[in-house]
Amino acid sequence: MSTNVVSRPCEYTATAAVRPNFLQRHGQSILLYVCFAIFAVVVLAPFYFIFVSSITPSNELFEVPPRYWPSAPTADSYNRMMDAVPFFTYFRNSLIFAIGSSALSVIAAGMAAYALARIKFPGSNIIYLVLILSVALPQIAVLVPMFETLKTFKMISTHHGLIILMSSLVLPYTIMTLVSFIKQIPAEIEEAAYIDGANTAQIILRVVLPLVRPALFTMFLINFIISWNELLYPLVFTHNVDTKTLSVGLTELTDPGSTYTKPWDMMSAMSVFMIIPVLLIILFGQRMIISGLSRGALKG
Amino acid sequence: MTPLALPRRLRTPLARLTLRQRFYVIAIILLIPALALRTFTAFYPFIQTAYLSLHKYNPAFDHNGPVFTGLNNFQRIANDPVVRASIGYTLLFVVAATFLQLTLGLAVAHLLNAPFRLKALSRTLVLIPWAIPMVIAALGFRWMFDDQFGMIPDLLRRGLGVQMKWLIDPYNAKLAVISVAVWKSTPFVALVLLAGLQGISQDLYEAAKVDGATRFTSLRFITIPMLMPLLITTGMFMVVWQLAVFDLPFLMTGGGPGFSTTVIAQKIYLESNSLNYGYAASIGMVLVGIVAVVGAIGLWLFRRFDVSE
Numbered sequence: 001m002s003t004n005v006v007s008r009p010c011e012y013t014a015t016a017a018v019r020p021n022f023l024q025r026h027g028q029s030i031l032l033y034v035c036f037a038i039f040a041v042v043v044l045a046p047f048y049f050i051f052v053s054s055i056t057p058s059n060e061l062f063e064v065p066p067r068y069w070p071s072a073p074t075a076d077s078y079n080r081m082m083d084a085v086p087f088f089t090y091f092r093n094s095l096i097f098a099i100g101s102s103a104l105s106v107i108a109a110g111m112a113a114y115a116l117a118r119i120k121f122p123g124s125n126i127i128y129l130v131l132i133l134s135v136a137l138p139q140i141a142v143l144v145p146m147f148e149t150l151k152t153f154k155m156i157s158t159h160h161g162l163i164i165l166m167s168s169l170v171l172p173y174t175i176m177t178l179v180s181f182i183k184q185i186p187a188e189i190e191e192a193a194y195i196d197g198a199n200t201a202q203i204i205l206r207v208v209l210p211l212v213r214p215a216l217f218t219m220f221l222i223n224f225i226i227s228w229n230e231l232l233y234p235l236v237f238t239h240n241v242d243t244k245t246l247s248v249g250l251t252e253l254t255d256p257g258s259t260y261t262k263p264w265d266m267m268s269a270m271s272v273f274m275i276i277p278v279l280l281i282i283l284f285g286q287r288m289i290i291s292g293l294s295r296g297a298l299k300g
Numbered sequence: 301m302t303p304l305a306l307p308r309r310l311r312t313p314l315a316r317l318t319l320r321q322r323f324y325v326i327a328i329i330l331l332i333p334a335l336a337l338r339t340f341t342a343f344y345p346f347i348q349t350a351y352l353s354l355h356k357y358n359p360a361f362d363h364n365g366p367v368f369t370g371l372n373n374f375q376r377i378a379n380d381p382v383v384r385a386s387i388g389y390t391l392l393f394v395v396a397a398t399f400l401q402l403t404l405g406l407a408v409a410h411l412l413n414a415p416f417r418l419k420a421l422s423r424t425l426v427l428i429p430w431a432i433p434m435v436i437a438a439l440g441f442r443w444m445f446d447d448q449f450g451m452i453p454d455l456l457r458r459g460l461g462v463q464m465k466w467l468i469d470p471y472n473a474k475l476a477v478i479s480v481a482v483w484k485s486t487p488f489v490a491l492v493l494l495a496g497l498q499g500i501s502q503d504l505y506e507a508a509k510v511d512g513a514t515r516f517t518s519l520r521f522i523t524i525p526m527l528m529p530l531l532i533t534t535g536m537f538m539v540v541w542q543l544a545v546f547d548l549p550f551l552m553t554g555g556g557p558g559f560s561t562t563v564i565a566q567k568i569y570l571e572s573n574s575l576n577y578g579y580a581a582s583i584g585m586v587l588v589g590i591v592a593v594v595g596a597i598g599l600w601l602f603r604r605f606d607v608s609e
Binding site for chain 2: 029032033035036039040042043044046047049050053061062063064065066068104107108109111112114115116119120121124127131134135136137138139140141142143144145146147148149164165167168169171172175200225228229231232236247250251262264267268271274275278279281282283286289290293294295
């Protein structure tokens with residue numbers, strides 16, 4: 001023990017005397033950049049392959065070994081995809097579904113979160129717990145009665161039916177994040193407004209809403225992405241062109257000619273278009289989305 | 301006489317209540333939309349599922365509604381090799397994927413936390429796998445793992461000289477599906493852990509450095525213990541969420557070859573599509589039971605580590 005303590009200063013002086021070589025000076029940042037490069041390649045490689053597949057002529061797509069760049073890039077797959085699927089209808093349906101679900105979920109969750117975070121009433125803890133824990137209930141486990149219920153209310157293959165289902169799915173997570181956000185806002189602001197004679201509606205709309213607007217917008221973006229990507233609900237509960245979303249269209253895009261080989265060229269073309277809106281959102285909303293995602297989890 | 305002319309306190313029924321009562325009413329009004337949505341799509345269907353799981357019900361044959369059969373469905377589950385295989389693969393998938401997501405997620409979180417010029421870019425990149433549709437990830441990787449025309453077998457053959465059949469071999473297919481889940485969700489885990497890393501005081505690391513700690517010992521004795529509650533909650537979230545995984549194996553392998561990558565959720569989907577509603581509901585109850593048991597273990601773990609902190 002004591003020898004250890006004595007020997008350490010000697011080691012430091014020894015290394016400090018020798019001028020560190022290139023690797024010693026830059027070793028750490030080189031390692032960082034190498035790690036970053038590996039990470040970037042792993043993340044981006046699938047997009048590269050999907051994009052290349054979408055601009056490769058279909059005869060070159062089925063070559064062994066595979067090509068990593070087409071001899072002559074072409075938009076042919078995009079044209080054939082547009083002929084094979086009602087792309088713009090599906091795109092519109094996806095937009096309605098995603099915007100509707102995120103809007104409804106943010107409104108319902110915002111109202112509930114305010115009540116749970118600010119108003120003390122008996123049973124509020126239990127209601128919060130039940131709402132949050134219900135996130136663990138797998139959507140697929142209760143699929144059958146859900147189908148029957150929707151049939152009773154004539155909501156199969158309707159936009160509002162899908163929106164109700166989807167907004168409810170993301171609700172627990174949204175409530176959790178918003179409760180933690182509202183609790184961070186000092187209650188004194190609202191108390192001051194009360195003393196000045198504002199009523200509850202005025203306080204919620206004029207005082208609280210402007211303060212939580214960034215959080216609501218963040219959750220809107222996150223829920224938009226989650227709904228845009230959702231497969232199960234649209235797959236089970238839509239049976240016509242007017243309500244099917246892009247994710248369903250993509251899974252249904254099968255080659256009429258053969259049962260085994262899927263039309264990868266058209267699928268890739270459709271995938272590229274389906275990714276674009278999501279990519280735009282994360283490019284512009286990156287900071288907000290990261291804060292929203294980590295806040296919900298940290299408080300859980 | 302217009303309503304406005306009434307005395308102010310009589311105008312709304314709300315005004316006749318005491319301040320405290322008024323708050324209760326407001327709280328209930330604010331909670332109604334959320335509770336209604338959850339009741340309609342979760343609580344009520346769950347009760348119905350529990351009811352159906354004890355009945356035989358196929359709307360094509362049972363025109364008089366569900367027929368009570370007691371625990372028959374569950375006996376059938378116990379003897380159904382496909383259900384047993386799907387439970388086995390679901391558990392393997394969840395355990396392996398979550399473990400890898402947490403380990404790699406911690407590594408990626410360190411990369412995102414490191415001070416270097418590409419920090420902003422790396423934080424955009426990390427969102428991409430989380431944000432793109434699972435549909436596209438599953439189908440894209442299915443194409444990339446294709447035995448004849450896929451890029452991944454080709455790259456492995458050229459780069460490492462490895463000859464592997466992926467999606468037509470039962471064991472490799474299991475592995476391939478898990479690896480896509482890891483690719484898709486590790487970034488999300490990394491983001492959550494990044495927030496945790498930023499919450500650890502730098503003083504601890506500096507003090508450890510003065511005491512002669514290496515990187516590894518700092519990781520082992522500072523980072524991991526400090527992150528333990530977060531690692532457990534994130535791990536639990538990933539476990540519970542992935543127990544219900546459906547779209548990834550459904551689109552990537554269709555549950556095959558054979559039933560080697562069939563998960564519980566896909567079995568439920570198949571049975572509901574064959575209109576075996578009672579049987580599908582009982583498999584759903586088994587899934588809920590598994591989630592409940594795992595969730596209870598998670599809560600117990602969390603309590604233990606939270607108290608010892």
